[in-house]
Amino acid sequence: MPSSSFPCLLFGSLLLFISHSIAQTSFRPKALVLPVSKDPSSLQYLTQLNQRTPLVPVKLTLDLGGQFLWVDCDQGYVSSTYKPARCRSAQCSLAKAKASSCGQCISARKPGCNNNTCYLYPDNTVTRTATSGELAQDVVSIQSTDGSNPGRGVSVPKFLFDCGATFILEGLASGVKGMAGLGRTRISLPSKFSAAFSFYRKFAICLSSSTRANGVVFFGDGPYVLLPNMDVSKSLIYTPLILNHVSTASVYSLGDSSAEYFIGVKSIKINEKRVPLNSSLLSINREGFGGTKISTVNPYTVMETTIYNAVINAFVKELANVPRVASVAPFGACFSSKNIGSTRVGPAVPQIDFVLQSQTVYWRIFGTNSMVQVRDYVLCLGFVDGGSNPRTSIVIGGQSSAV
Ligand SMILES: *[C@@H]1O[C@H](CO)[C@@H](O)[C@H](O)[C@H]1NC(C)=O
Ligand SMILES: *[C@@H]1O[C@H](CO)[C@@H](O)[C@H](O)[C@H]1NC(C)=O
Secondary structure (H helix, E strand, C coil): CCCCCCCCEEECCCEEEEECCCCCCCCCCCEEEEEEEECCCCCCEEEEEEECCCCEEEEEEEECCCCCEEEECCCCCCCCCCEECECCCHHHHHCCCCHHHCECCCCCCECCECCCECEECCEECCCCEECCEEEEEEEEEEEEECCCCEEEEEEEEEEEEEEECHHHHCCCCCCCCEEEECCCCCCCHHHHHHHHCCCCCCEEEECCCCCCCCEEEEEECCCCEEECCEEHHHCEEEEEEECCCCCCCCCCCCCCHHHCEEECCCEEEECCEECCCCHHHHCCCCCCCCCEEECCCCCCEEECHHHHHHHHHHHHHHCCCCCEECCCCCECCEEEHHHCCEECCEECCCCEEEECCCCCCEEEECHHHHEEEEECCEEEECEEECCCCCCCCEEECHHHHCC
8 A cells, every 4th residue: 555545434324435545531532543453464454452450452353344342251361340241231232132142151250151141142254153252341441532643541441342262263363362343233342432432423444455554443533634634534435334134143153244334336347347247236135145345354355256257357358468377366367467567556457446326436446455466476356256146245355445
């Protein structure tokens, strides 16, 4: 990502804003900020929260569509302020924990194992594994901001989270102890922070496609100043968020579609030319299949097979003057980078537009977000074939949504 171009996605209660050109006690903060880094080996986006008493830094994988914060309580969870959520308490109903999930724990009492508490299903959305975990609350501390400069740390004394287990950490980046869910639920990080400090339910996530540059999550209202004199909240396009009403929360290990952020991609253009697609795959059907969502846990954009093939074919056609080289899995179109120039927005390749609610509103993917360097002199289009009947037709992954 060129340093002059810092990308952000801003989530309001109903709208998603995408920035193209640039890519934030009696003290009440206006906004809060979390640092985001991209782990070079897993390509996961990582953040860090301070939690417990005494406070310890907890490294987490960021999950844009995740339902809540969960951390491993099995190993090394020590805190004098840990409090399990009692069955039928306000916390349990906020989390929509079922009365039937009211539990007893037969091992020794400790964080994650108490009697008469309610349970949720923390899930590792990278590997799609889940377990059952005690709902609880503990102190969380986070840095405040005025949108431009970091401010003092602020604490939320009873931050709701779910207890995961050590075995579901498998597949997460090294050192990670859980996942930070930013999804559309009443107990996700944005909801809990805005409730704690009574600010507008709005957050922005700015991701870097490079592992060398850092990103950020802002909770609360802008400005969101990332570089001097560059307020990203001033240069956004917007598109309505689409709710996928079909909740999959009860299905073990599938996450919950209704917590995820879907947008209305109406067509795809490559170099301004419309790619022929079966457009019925682009809307969400009655069973909750289809549509387009944004994900931070998928490193690359994944497309249903017919969409994928059409996009690859159109892209290859537009790049006909560049020699194709053998494909490198999981990618299907790779090129010799010796014949590709470079621009301010990455390799000089055809631009890919996800056209939104009208022809004039589109999310443009440039080379920096479409191409992956797999080895010396080999650049691949960073899209992956998602098979012929995936739940969601297009999942815009981290590489692309780092706009
Ligand atoms: C939960 O209650 C059962 C039955 O009374 C008891 O055997 C068990 O030790 C208790 N577990 C904890 C963690 O207190
Ligand atoms: C388009 O996709 C829908 C939904 O998967 C499918 O039922 C239909 O048969 C497809 N149409 C064509 C022409 O392939």
